[in-house]
Amino acid sequence: GAGVSQSPRYKVAKRGQDVALRCDPISGHVSLFWYQQALGQGPEFLTYFQNEAQLDKSGLPSDRFFAERPEGSVSTLKIQRTQQEDSAVYLCASSRDGAEQYFGPGTRLTVT
């Protein structure tokens, strides 16, 4: 079946703009994760959903970051008033049971 898809694949935003990043998980996967990967670093956890419930948002770096999954399927990560330090690849992963995660190709965000 289809894997995890993310859109857009590339996004350039001017500093101060709002952006929205979309994740389509594998059908039937209950768990959904967002990670942020800075250049040359490993991915870092941002937030976790089980169905539509956001159970862990401890990794969100500031209140400018907001994530939702209203119907327990597609998820959107929104960043308000983007800053240069937000430039990174944002990875989405989904899982049937949480233990094994399947990753999408990521969205590369560049803030100028």
Next chain:
Amino acid sequence: AQSVTQLGSHVSVSEGALVLLRCNYSSSVPPYLFWYVQYPNQGLQLLLKYTSAATLVKGINGFEAEFKKSETSFHLTKPSAHMSDAAEYFCAVSDSSGTYKYIFGTGTRLKVLA
């Protein structure tokens, strides 16, 4: 708190030589451990996982890893490197309960020399 350390940010091997990528973890609860590979401009692909069954885990593309609790290690090996193995490799740990969120190492870039 959990953490992962990958020794060696860059590793070079000759084609046909042994590949050894090191990973040490810290966890206060029984961990789940994973190795992922990332090719340029792509997402992460699971190579193998340890979830408290056999300590020697075999994965895709000829890779394997051994969980050693006494050494808190989960090193990745492959007997004979191929040019197509050149990529970035990430070790990750998650707890066996709760959210299962991953803690990743900083990655090791593998270069394979002809």
